[in-house]
Structure formats: structure tokens, C-alpha cells
Amino acid sequence: MDxxxxxxxxxxxxxxxxxxxxxxxxxxYYVVSILYLKYEPGSVEVSRRSPVASWLxxxxxxxxxxxxxxxxxxDSPIDYFxxxxxxxxxxxxxxxIFFCPLNLFYKCVTILPIKLVLVAxxxxxxxxxxxxxxxxxxxxxxxxxxxxxxxxxxxxxxxxLMSNFEQLLRGVWRPETNEIxxxxxxxxxxxxxxxxxxLQEAHWLPLSKSTLICLFTLFMATSKVFLTAxxxxxxxxxxxxxxxxxxxxxSPLGSSEDSHDHHxxxxxxxxxxxxTKTKEELNEGTRKRKSKKAE
Amino acid sequence: MDxxxxxxxxxxxxxxxxxxxxxxxxxxYYVVSILYLKYEPGSVEVSRRSPVASWLxxxxxxxxxxxxxxxxxxDSPIDYFxxxxxxxxxxxxxxxIFFCPLNLFYKCVTILPIKLVLVAxxxxxxxxxxxxxxxxxxxxxxxxxxxxxxxxxxxxxxxxLMSNFEQLLRGVWRPETNEIxxxxxxxxxxxxxxxxxxLQEAHWLPLSKSTLICLFTLFMATSKVFLTAxxxxxxxxxxxxxxxxxxxxxSPLGSSEDSHDHHxxxxxxxxxxxxTKTKEELNEGTRKRKSKKAE
Amino acid sequence: MDxxxxxxxxxxxxxxxxxxxxxxxxxxYYVVSILYLKYEPGSVEVSRRSPVASWLxxxxxxxxxxxxxxxxxxDSPIDYFxxxxxxxxxxxxxxxIFFCPLNLFYKCVTILPIKLVLVAxxxxxxxxxxxxxxxxxxxxxxxxxxxxxxxxxxxxxxxxLMSNFEQLLRGVWRPETNEIxxxxxxxxxxxxxxxxxxLQEAHWLPLSKSTLICLFTLFMATSKVFLTAxxxxxxxxxxxxxxxxxxxxxSPLGSSEDSHDHHxxxxxxxxxxxxTKTKEELNEGTRKRKSKKAE
Numbered sequence: 001m002d003x004x005x006x007x008x009x010x011x012x013x014x015x016x017x018x019x020x021x022x023x024x025x026x027x028x029y030y031v032v033s034i035l036y037l038k039y040e041p042g043s044v045e046v047s048r049r050s051p052v053a054s055w056l057x058x059x060x061x062x063x064x065x066x067x068x069x070x071x072x073x074x075d076s077p078i079d080y081f082x083x084x085x086x087x088x089x090x091x092x093x094x095x096x097i098f099f100c101p102l103n104l105f106y107k108c109v110t111i112l113p114i115k116l117v118l119v120a121x122x123x124x125x126x127x128x129x130x131x132x133x134x135x136x137x138x139x140x141x142x143x144x145x146x147x148x149x150x151x152x153x154x155x156x157x158x159x160x161l162m163s164n165f166e167q168l169l170r171g172v173w174r175p176e177t178n179e180i181x182x183x184x185x186x187x188x189x190x191x192x193x194x195x196x197x198x199l200q201e202a203h204w205l206p207l208s209k210s211t212l213i214c215l216f217t218l219f220m221a222t223s224k225v226f227l228t229a230x231x232x233x234x235x236x237x238x239x240x241x242x243x244x245x246x247x248x249x250x251s252p253l254g255s256s257e258d259s260h261d262h263h264x265x266x267x268x269x270x271x272x273x274x275x276t277k278t279k280e281e282l283n284e285g286t287r288k289r290k291s292k293k294a295e
Numbered sequence: 296m297d298x299x300x301x302x303x304x305x306x307x308x309x310x311x312x313x314x315x316x317x318x319x320x321x322x323x324y325y326v327v328s329i330l331y332l333k334y335e336p337g338s339v340e341v342s343r344r345s346p347v348a349s350w351l352x353x354x355x356x357x358x359x360x361x362x363x364x365x366x367x368x369x370d371s372p373i374d375y376f377x378x379x380x381x382x383x384x385x386x387x388x389x390x391x392i393f394f395c396p397l398n399l400f401y402k403c404v405t406i407l408p409i410k411l412v413l414v415a416x417x418x419x420x421x422x423x424x425x426x427x428x429x430x431x432x433x434x435x436x437x438x439x440x441x442x443x444x445x446x447x448x449x450x451x452x453x454x455x456l457m458s459n460f461e462q463l464l465r466g467v468w469r470p471e472t473n474e475i476x477x478x479x480x481x482x483x484x485x486x487x488x489x490x491x492x493x494l495q496e497a498h499w500l501p502l503s504k505s506t507l508i509c510l511f512t513l514f515m516a517t518s519k520v521f522l523t524a525x526x527x528x529x530x531x532x533x534x535x536x537x538x539x540x541x542x543x544x545x546s547p548l549g550s551s552e553d554s555h556d557h558h559x560x561x562x563x564x565x566x567x568x569x570x571t572k573t574k575e576e577l578n579e580g581t582r583k584r585k586s587k588k589a590e
Numbered sequence: 591m592d593x594x595x596x597x598x599x600x601x602x603x604x605x606x607x608x609x610x611x612x613x614x615x616x617x618x619y620y621v622v623s624i625l626y627l628k629y630e631p632g633s634v635e636v637s638r639r640s641p642v643a644s645w646l647x648x649x650x651x652x653x654x655x656x657x658x659x660x661x662x663x664x665d666s667p668i669d670y671f672x673x674x675x676x677x678x679x680x681x682x683x684x685x686x687i688f689f690c691p692l693n694l695f696y697k698c699v700t701i702l703p704i705k706l707v708l709v710a711x712x713x714x715x716x717x718x719x720x721x722x723x724x725x726x727x728x729x730x731x732x733x734x735x736x737x738x739x740x741x742x743x744x745x746x747x748x749x750x751l752m753s754n755f756e757q758l759l760r761g762v763w764r765p766e767t768n769e770i771x772x773x774x775x776x777x778x779x780x781x782x783x784x785x786x787x788x789l790q791e792a793h794w795l796p797l798s799k800s801t802l803i804c805l806f807t808l809f810m811a812t813s814k815v816f817l818t819a820x821x822x823x824x825x826x827x828x829x830x831x832x833x834x835x836x837x838x839x840x841s842p843l844g845s846s847e848d849s850h851d852h853h854x855x856x857x858x859x860x861x862x863x864x865x866t867k868t869k870e871e872l873n874e875g876t877r878k879r880k881s882k883k884a885e
Contacts, residue, residue, distance in 0.1 A: 048842075050771045072371060099840060150376065173765030175466065183345070250343065366667070439674070445668055471761050471763075
């Protein structure tokens with residue numbers, strides 16, 4: 001009882017929000033990110049034919065959020081690459097996932113319980129990145145609320161927002177869809193998170209930043225673990241989104257993910273029905289099938 | 296007579312070139328720009344399916360010139376987004392044009408006399424942007440004449456120069472053409488304007504800057520109003536351009552827009568005959584048909 | 591004997607590595623670069639239809655390495671354009687190669703002995719650019735080894751690394767391949783050069799910088815002259831690369847360029863067999879055929 005009394009929730013949140021991410025959490029982030037790269041069709045062949053292209057893609061998966069945020073704020077896009085140890089760690093993970101003998105490393109980290117822990121740890125890093133992005137933008141533009149949201153958003157979404165160009169690097173080009181046209185759950189959640197952290201930074205939210213980090217991490221980790229465990233690609237917020245979009249933008253009821261009728265009724269040049277499945281959804285859904293092929 | 300005596304032309308030009316653009320002229324700029332976005336095939340469907348993508352496109356249409364100029368000069372591409380009031384105004388216009396009940400706002404602003412006034416006001420803003428772009432680049436690179444022309448050019452042309460990527464955001468990909476291969480009149484005029492303002496900045500033109508702003512605005516506004524009223528997509532300078540290109544580059548006589556024979560005689564992989572119609576031409580030409588569909 | 595005694599190798603290297611590149615060597619660089627542009631299918635038609643697009647492409651071919659390096663280090667991408675004399679010289683070369691009466695200039699510079707000299711001079715400039723890129727990055731990020739390699743690499747490879755987007759400017763889009771997926775010899779050699787110069791900058795190589803510049807220039811010039819003379823598109827390092835890739839990444843033996851069997855055995859969406867021929871190879875290989883057409 002004493003311990004609980006001393007460590008009240010605020011202090012736990014404070015401690016949690018100050019916890020170092022490198023190397024353990026960052027490692028989990030790299031592993032899960034590069035796993036998603038390996039799930040992409042054709043990525044294993046690319047790694048054999050052109051290791052440089054494969055390595056670059058892996059770096060985009062691991063550090064895409066830093067690259068995008070640096071571009072947005074007018075800094076050098078490869079600024080983060082001066083952290084040699086981070087790059088070396090990510091390179092080691094890339095090598096182990098793609099070239100480990102007997103595919104041993106890949107087999108280990110895709111065991112479901114291990115993967116769920118790694119996925120949860122990745123969400124811890126994602127939340128911290130959003131908070132750091134908003135804070136960084138706040139430092140540069142004191143009242144630039146839009147800049148803060150955009151920076152937090154790209155810090156949370158990372159490579160997803162530049163998936164078209166990441167695919168192009170691997171010789172794949174799918175112009176009919178992109179992550180903004182068909183947002184996956186992590187991308188949407190990053191947007192909401194960036195808005196929340198911006199409101200907090202503007203003191204319009206009656207919460208300390210550490211508490212918000214704690215709560216948002218909890219929400220993200222729980223959602224993502226649940227979705228990964230069920231191989232699902234829905235969104236816990238689909239119902240709310242659907243109603244808000246209906247009210248504000250006259251979108252037909254039923255989330256855009258499920259509205260196959262809508263797509264059939266109004267076929268646009270922009271999007272055939274299939275690409276509505278976003279990248280991460282495909283990853284989750286076809287994990288089993290592809291992991292076979294990947295060996 | 297007294298008033299005319301006091302307000303001589305130089306002073307009018309001076310006053311005109313100092314006039315604030317925000318909010319009235321900028322508002323007109325946003326309205327006309329987002330109108331052009333709504334004319335794009337599929338853009339209304341995108342606004343229903345993914346309001347975020349539609350909003351981003353609208354922002355590119357309104358602030359593309361600032362984004363491009365910031366990129367060119369190595370600043371943060373979203374630097375202009377710290378002007379919260381500008382962004383909010385453009386967002387309101389976007390909402391009204393795409394989601395207003397009964398499509399009321401759209402119907403109002405597309406009444407021809409109103410639209411002609413708005414189009415003229417947009418050209419006032421465009422000229423000011425070119426002048427500001429050249430001046431800004433002159434400040435950063437004192438003798439960088441090429442940089443001054445390029446910066447003024449992108450400030451005048453705005454989203455047109457990145458239309459391929461703006462389309463990609465909406466899931467449309469037309470690699471066979473782009474605004475530099477097939478320049479529309481505003482893009483060409485922006486280039487000429489940027490050259491003129493650079494010459495002025497270099498003191499090779501016997502004109503004050505305010506007089507040049509006045510004259511160029513007059514030329515642009517008159518041309519654009521005339522073209523819009525006639526739903527035409529020619530260029531008042533086609534004849535001169537045609538002769539200059541013939542003399543300098545051996546281009547066949549007859550402006551590139553009309554030279555269908557040339558295209559048939561030498562079919563290149565680069566460009567089938569149809570995409571020679573540029574974006575704005577298509578907009579103007581098919582306005583009627585599409586405005587129906589847009590509702 | 592006296593002269594040889596005084597001018598020992600170190601001093602020659604010193605003198606060579608300090609020699610000014612402008613205007614003679616830079617001129618050779620521009621001529622060879624814009625020749626490669628003219629070899630591209632459709633580029634002559636583009637120069638007639640849209641001189642602005644053709645000029646922009648020529649500038650990318652001549653200054654792509656500066657543009658990319660400036661982007662990588664977060665500077666203005668058109669920063670180099672403040673060197674008016676360089677731009678004017680490149681513009682003159684572009685005009686002479688594309689629009690010279692009777693195609694005289696083109697015919698002169700493509701005479702094999704002249705071309706071989708120009709190609710050798712281009713490699714002198716390339717090596718100096720790599721060294722300068724690594725040095726510049728070292729200045730900005732003292733221990734950023736990855737940044738140094740990347741900057742040296744883009745300085746050496748130039749337009750090749752952005753060939754997809756350079757092609758897009760001319761209305762051509764080939765997403766199924768790119769310079770990183772299928773590196774040509776100059777791109778690969780630039781990567782190795784960047785690594786060597788980074789090792790030198792980190793004092794892990796027992797060589798002075800001027801000696802390294804000398805040796806690397808010799809290697810590049812010899813290789814490139816030999817390849818150009820034989821219209822070959824192999825790589826003198828293919829055997830070593832093949833073994834290293836086999837050991838490290840389990841790539842099948844036989845360089846990726848020649849492994850047609852591999853491609854047939856494992857057809858990926860990413861790359862049909864034909865695009866393995868890279869841009870420069872195509873240029874060399876089909877030079878004769880196209881130079882006819884170009885007139």
C-alpha cells in the first residue's frame with residue numbers, strides 16, 4: 001500500500017514519458033517495421049537483386065518519420081543519419097530479417113506472443129514520436145497550430161505517408177491509391193494524436209503532457225495488439241468516424257473501409273475496390289501466406 | 296480635375312502596389328483556385344471518401360506557390376502554414392465549395408460576372424506573388440538571376456508546376472504530360488513576368504517596380520478575364536511565341552497547342568495528342584458539363 | 591632527371607587535386623552529360639515542342655549532383671544556380687547540341703577520339719565532386735559517416751539517381767526500374783568512391799586525400815574510356831561484386847546484369863528482364879541507331 005501511495009499515477013506517467021527509447025524500444029520498432037517491409041510482395045527478391053535498394057527501403061521504414069519531419073521543417077532529410085548507432089542497429093535488424101541463415105530470426109520474431117509484445121513496444125515509440133514532433137514544431141513556430149499537427153502527424157505515420165515513393169524504389173508503382181486516400185488505423189490514430197498533442201501544447205486540454213502520453217500509448221498499444229492478434233484491419237474508431245464524416249462531409253454512413261456498395265455505386269477513376277485495403281491491412285491479412293513465400 | 300492632378304499615375308501605381316491582399320484579394324484567389332480543383336474529374340468523389348486528401352489538395356491549390364518557393368529557397372515547405380488565419384479562410388472556402396448545402400456557394404461564385412471579377416482579382420494576387428518571389432530571391436542571392444527567375448516563376452505558377460503530384464494525392468496519375476511540357480497561359484505568363492521582374496530588379500528595365508506591377512497586373516487580368524469569358528484556352532502571345540520558337544529552336548510554325556499535324560507526323564512515346572490540352576484549358580472547356588456532375 | 595626528381599608523385603597528386611575544374615573540365619562534363627540526354631528516346635522531340643522542359647532536363651543532367659547534394663544537406667536545391675557563368679556555359683552547350691545548324695556541334699563531339707577525351711575529363715570532375723561532397727558533409731556532421739557516404743554518392747551519381755523524375759519531366763514514366771535497383775557502373779563506382787573518401791576522411795585509410803583523388807580518377811577514367819570505346823556496359827568490378835553479394839546476401843553467382851536465368855526463374859512484379867539494362871548502357875549500346883534519328 002505504501003508503494004502505491006508514493007508512486008501516484010502522475011509520477012508513473014512522468015517516469016514513463018521520460019523513459020529512454022534507445023535501444024530496447026527502438027529495436028522493437030525496427031524489428032516490426034522491417035517485418036512489414038518483408039511482408040511486401042517482391043521485397044525479398046529485391047533484397048537478393050539489389051541489397052542497396054532493400055537497405056534504403058528498410059531505412060525508410062525505420063526512419064521515415066524523421067526524414068519526413070525534417071523535410072517538413074526545412075532541415076536536412078538525412079539529419080537523423082548522424083546517429084550512427086541507430087543506423088547500425090537498424091541495419092543489423094534488416095540483415096537478420098532478410099539474410100539470416102534458415103530464416104531463424106524472422107521465425108522467432110513472428111511467433112505471435114513475441115510479435116504482440118514488439119507491436120505494443122512500437123506503439124510506445126510512435127506516441128513518443130508524435131509528442132516530440134509536435135513539441136519540436138511548437139519550438140520553431142510558436143503559434144503554428146497547423147504546422148504542429150502536420151509535424152506530429154508525419155512523425156507518427158512515417159513511411160506510410162511516402163509509401164508510393166518507397167514502393168517506387170522497389171520498382172512497384174500503385175498510383176491509384178495512397179495512405180491519405182485510404183488511411184490505415186495507425187495513420188488515422190497518428191492524426192488524432194497529433195491534434196490532441198497540439199491542443200495540449202496550446203493549453204486547451206486539461207491534461208499534463210506526460211499523462212496524455214501515457215493515455216495515448218495505452219490506447220494505441222491496446223488497439224494495435226488487439227488488431228494484430230485478430231489479424232483484423234478495422235479501426236476501433238470506425239463508428240465515430242463514420243458519423244462525424246456523415247455529419248460534416250455528407251459521406252455515406254458505414255466506414256469507408258466497409259462501404260463496398262458505395263464503391264460499386266460510384267466507381268471513380270481514382271480507386272477500384274481492391275486498393276481500399278491499405279498496406280498494413282494487407283500485411284496483417286496475408287501474413288501467413290507470404291511468410292511461407294518469403295522463405 | 297484637381298484630384299486627377301494630385302493623383303498622377305505614378306502615385307496610383309505606388310498605392311496599388313502597396314495595397315494589402317489579405318483578406319479580400321486572397322479570398323478571391325482561394326475561391327477561384329478551389330473552383331479549379333472542383334472542376335477536376337473525380338475530385339468531388341475524393342472529397343466524400345477522404346476529406347483529408349481533398350483538404351490537402353485544396354491547400355496545395357491555394358498555397359502551392361508558397362510551398363514551391365519555400366522548397367526552392369531551402370526553407371520549410373509548410374512555413375506559410377503558420378499564418379493560421381489564411382489557412383482557416385482557405386479551409387472555409389474549401390468547405391463551402393465542396394460541402395455547402397444545395398451547392399449554394401458554388402452556384403453563386405460560378406455566375407459569370409462574379410467569376411470574372413474573382414478571376415481578375417486572382418491575377419492581381421498572382422502578379423504580386425511573382426514580384427515578391429523575385430524580390431525574396433534577390434534578397435537571398437544578390438546576383439542569382441536564374442534563381443530569381445525560377446523563384447518568381449514558381450510563385451506565379453503555383454500548383455500547376457506540381458500538378459502531377461497533386462493528382463497523385465487524389466489517386467490520378469498522368470505521367471504523359473505535365474505543366475512544363477504543355478504550359479498553359481498563366482504558367483507561360485508567370486515565366487515572362489518572372490523574367491521582367493528580374494530585369495527590373497537588376498535595373499535593366501527603365502521602369503519602377505510599382506509601375507511594372509501595375510502594367511503586368513493589367514495585362515494578366517485583361518487576358519484572363521477575356522479568356523474565361525470566351526471559355527477559350529489560347530494565349531494572347533501565341534503568335535509571338537510561335538515565331539520566337541521557330542527562329543530560336545526550329546519549332547514548326549503554329550503554336551504548340553494547335554500543331555496537331557506535328558504530333559501526328561512525329562508520334563513520340565512522350566505525348567499522345569490529347570494531353571496537349573492543359574489542365575486549366577480542360578477546366579474552362581468542360582466547366583459546364585462537369586458542374587452538373589459535381590452536384 | 592632533375593625535373594622528375596623535383597616533381598615527385600605526391601606533388602603531382604597535390605597539384606592535380608587542386609587544379610581548377612572551371613571552365614575546361616566542367617565544359618567537358620556538360621558536353622558529355624547533355625549528349626547522354628540527346629541519346630534518350632524522344633528528347634529531341636521534347637526540345638522542339640517545349641524548349642523549357644528540355645532546358646530544365648539539361649540543367650538536371652549537368653547540375654543534378656549539386657541539386658541532390660543540396661537537398662540532402664537541407665540547403666536550397668537551386669543554390670548552385672547562383673553561379674551564372676556555369677549555367678550560361680551549360681545553356682550554350684545545350685543549345686549547340688540540340689539546335690546547332692546541320693547538327694554540326696553534335697557531330698564533332700561524337701567523333702570517337704574526341705568523345706573519349708571528353709569522357710575521361712568527365713570522370714575527373716566526378717571524382718572531385720565525390721571528394722568535395724564527402725568533405726562538405728564531414729564539415730556539417732563531424733561523425734556522420736552515413737551522411738558522408740550518402741552525400742558523396744549523390745554528388746558522384748547526379749541525375750542518374752533521379753532519372754525517374756527527370757524522365758517524368760519529359761513525359762516518360764518507367765516505374766519498373768530505377769538507378770538503385772539496377773545500378774550502372776558509374777553509379778556503383780560513385781558509391782565505392784564515396785565509401786573510400788569517407789574512410790579517408792575518418793583517417794582509416796593510409797592515404798592522403800590528393801593521392802586518393804589521383805588514384806580514383808585514374809581508375810574511373812580508364813574504366814569509362816575503355817567501356818565507351820568498346821560500347822560495353824559491363825563493370826570491371828562485376829566479378830568481385832558477384833562474389834561479395836553471394837557471400838553476404840546469398841545472391842546467385844553471376845552479376846545481376848547477366849543473370850537472365852535468375853529473372854526467368856523468379857519473375858517478380860518489380861522487374862521484367864529488359865529494364866535490367868540501365869540508362870547509360872542503353873545510351874551506349876544504341877548510340878548509333880539513335881544518333882541517326884536525332885537528326
